[in-house]
Amino acid sequence: MYATSYHRASSVEDAVRLHGHSEESKYVSGGMTLIATMKQRLASPSDLVDLRHIGSMKGISVDGRRVTIGAGTPHAEVAASQAIMAVCPALCHLASHIGDPHVRHMGTIGGSVANNDPAADYPSAVLALDATVVTDRRSIPADGFFAGLFETALAEDEIITAIAFDAPDKAGYAKFANPASRYAMTGVFVAKTGGTVRVAVTGAGSDGVFRHAGLEQALQGNWSPDAPGSVMVDPSGLMADMHADAQYRANLVKVMAKRAVMAAG
Numbered sequence: 001m002y003a004t005s006y007h008r009a010s011s012v013e014d015a016v017r018l019h020g021h022s023e024e025s026k027y028v029s030g031g032m033t034l035i036a037t038m039k040q041r042l043a044s045p046s047d048l049v050d051l052r053h054i055g056s057m058k059g060i061s062v063d064g065r066r067v068t069i070g071a072g073t074p075h076a077e078v079a080a081s082q083a084i085m086a087v088c089p090a091l092c093h094l095a096s097h098i099g100d101p102h103v104r105h106m107g108t109i110g111g112s113v114a115n116n117d118p119a120a121d122y123p124s125a126v127l128a129l130d131a132t133v134v135t136d137r138r139s140i141p142a143d144g145f146f147a148g149l150f151e152t153a154l155a156e157d158e159i160i161t162a163i164a165f166d167a168p169d170k171a172g173y174a175k176f177a178n179p180a181s182r183y184a185m186t187g188v189f190v191a192k193t194g195g196t197v198r199v200a201v202t203g204a205g206s207d208g209v210f211r212h213a214g215l216e217q218a219l220q221g222n223w224s225p226d227a228p229g230s231v232m233v234d235p236s237g238l239m240a241d242m243h244a245d246a247q248y249r250a251n252l253v254k255v256m257a258k259r260a261v262m263a264a265g
């Protein structure tokens with residue numbers, strides 16, 4: 001056993017102040033990843049600062065095509081949001097396929113993006129949608145946020161307060177889910193705005209989520225489910241584990257890209 005002190009933060013400022021009490025503090029949102037990690041003794045924070053009761057970090061607003069999702073918003077709320085459905089249904093689809101109902105009601109978009117699990121779904125959407133990660137002290141463009149496996153641009157005590165993006169003209173997400181956990185063995189999010197296409201891949205990269213330049217070029221030239229078929233996906237740099245080798249994942253990237261474009265229409 002080890003001792004952990006629990007603190008319930010009432011505001012973002014309060015949370016940062018509480019976090020500063022110890023060098024071994026951790027924020028907790030849904031706890032879906034962190035609590036499991038603590039149970040396995042892979043993390044043993046001295047202090048847990050609970051962000052779940054901070055009202056300003058919750059909720060969804062859609063203003064025209066500008067979407068802002070509070071970091072403390074659970075996946076189930078994103079999945080069910082009629083406002084997001086009207087401008088970016090692909091994100092509702094993505095959220096509705098995360099884990100199981102328990103995970104979707106407890107886990108939050110901020111926790112998922114901060115955690116940057118290489119098989120998580122949201123990082124691919126954040127990257128493909130060219131979203132902004134809003135924190136208590138700055139706005140970080142998606143291209144500069146994800147920094148490798150479980151690594152991000154966040155400072156130790158920095159809090160994600162919201163994720164914001166302009167809804168694209170078209171977007172789609174397809175994942176090949178691990179049958180046990182529902183995490184992505186490969187997931188591809190495509191987004192098209194005017195003549196620009198962004199394609200982000202999760203679950204496959206040995207360094208976490210990444211954009212695929214070849215798929216982006218192909219789809220910019222020909223927005224069609226057939227376009228990914230002619231793209232070379234290099235298996236070096238892709239994950240190989242007990243579930244699938246790198247060659248298999250390289251094929252999944254193309255297949256999921258095709259399905260994502262079909263879903264986007």
Ligand SMILES: Cc1cc2nc3c(=O)[nH]c(=O)nc-3n(C[C@H](O)[C@H](O)[C@H](O)COP(=O)(O)OP(=O)(O)OC[C@H]3O[C@@H](n4cnc5c(N)ncnc54)[C@H](O)[C@@H]3O)c2cc1C
Binds near residue numbers: 028051122159181
């Ligand atoms: C059985 C199971 C199946 C799952 N399946 C999937 C799946 O299919 N797809 C998928 O994408 N995910 C899946 N997950 C993960 C799930 O989506 C989690 O909700 C998510 O990874 C973490 O969110 P959380 O709110 O629970 O974060 P927590 O566990 O509370 O925190 C995770 C990390 O983020 C930090 N953190 C939390 N909030 C913030 C914030 N606002 N600012 C800064 N740092 C913060 C914490 O300090 C911690 O280091 C699954 C989880 C489980 C248990």
